[in-house]
Amino acid sequence: MTATATPPGAPLDSRAQAAARARRLLLGQHVLLLIALILLGTYFTSRLDFFLTSQNVLTILRFSAVTFIVATGFTLVLIGGGLDLSIGSGMAVVGVTAGKLFEAGVPLVLAFVLGVVVGVAIGFVNGFIVTRFRINPLIATLAMLFVLLGVAFIITDGRSTQLRDDGFRFARENVGGVPVPVFFLIAVAVLSVVLLHTTKAGRHLFAVGGNPDAARQAAMNVDRFRLGMYTVAGLYTGIAGVLLASDLGAIAPNSARNWELYVATAVFLGGASLTGGRGSVVGTFIGVVFVSALDNGLVQMAVRPQIVLIVVGAAMILAVAFDQRPKGGFR
């Protein structure tokens, strides 16, 4: 955020101007990101006949939906002053749990619900470790990344198995021309916007992340907020995990490999910050669409996947550099 301190006693701008300035400060990064997204889309469309077809846009949206759901959890955690690197592994554990249950004859809906419950439990454990043992969230969730990956491999014996469909692949279906995951995206988006931007709990989450000491002085229970936000993030990891498993139609322990990269890049592009107290559902949504379109376009241009990783990683560095830029810009 740029500091535009007003000298005291100086004539202050009118309310409307000040409001407009505040809006610019908040939306500045979104506007730039939207422009970048349009430029990216224009470039891919000029190079690829297929890019702007409804078929491909739906593919991007379907991929975006799952990414967005888990990225929203990541955003909540960042806003509250935390970090969660375990999302990819968490999704894997959730996915293989749901898949194994389904394979064993558990009814579809129950298998998915239990998968989501596992996601909630994972989020709670993350929050518990961070708040109870006072472990830096970077360390705690990095450890959880490997612990959960190990669990996913143990559950599956390290093998990926394709599942017979029998309705398991509902995430591939369309309803009224819209991919099923998009409905989950809408539900998660609405719930998150309401929670984050209209309730007292959401306001306090921004406070807890922005200045934990001041939040304590204002009688907020910082630890309880953090436990809560990790648990909600776990819920979103759970939903994303079962959707991904359903989309793949497989029990695959490495299904969510590298998701941390895509999710973190999208969220940082969307304006959230490692320093806490900043981020928005809308910004994360645009960031996710950007990263999904980037990935989709590069893959279709037959760019090697290794190069795609490098490009997305570079985008993350750019996003964070932009966020941390010194006042007055780079020299």
Next chain:
Amino acid sequence: MNEHASPNGNGSSRAPLLQLRGICRSFGHVRAVHEVDVDLQRNEILGIVGDNGAGKSTLMKIIAGTVSPDSGRILMNGEPVEITTAQDSRRLGIEMIYQDLALFDNLDVAANVFIGREPTRGLPSLLGFLERRRMHREAAALLERLNIMIGSTRLPVGVLSGGQRQMVAIARAVAFEENNHILLMDEPSAALGATESATVTELIRDIRGDGLSIMIISHRIPEVLDLADRVMVMKRGEHVATLDARSTSVEECVNLIVAGAPAATGQA
């Protein structure tokens, strides 16, 4: 603001609003505060001066409930009170503004004023919906009443100047005035330029006029003498003297701060 505040409605309205008696607090071998007595009258501004390490901040934190004394008593309106947590002191109508102001730079002015006390609608407690428009309206009215010039209550506090931030912190402290009787301020003008600190001084004078007693720690002796009714001098944790701000001079004050002298004038 409730004039002639007599919150407990007891008969001892002659007693000072706040009395500290024999307050001691050590950190290891360091006697931060030793056998200090203070009286704070209604509607009074009491300045506290002294060198670094004189015990000013510790004394204030004891009143605010964030540091507990090793011994001594605290009385309000002549009645003994128990202050062991920040919540205790807040319940008694004591608000403290720390040097770091404890503002949320990522939230706007109205959000900062109402933080922790947001009016909500619908569901109970934390899941209630914020009454944003009401908060902006009431925050704007509060700023206007206090003559605080800030363009909009929608500005994030992070973009405000040091003086404006200080004033937002003061506005927040006095926003819920029905309950407030005492405002504690630690170095309100430490980080401010001359013009800004004059604006803040003006604001402090204004809110006192509303029936609030204020204790101010400051290093700027001329400013304290101008603002306060009485000035309490501390040195090495002890109460050196309390001076009438109108009849003392900057030199006398500074001499006492540097040299120290027994508190011949009795307790503050």
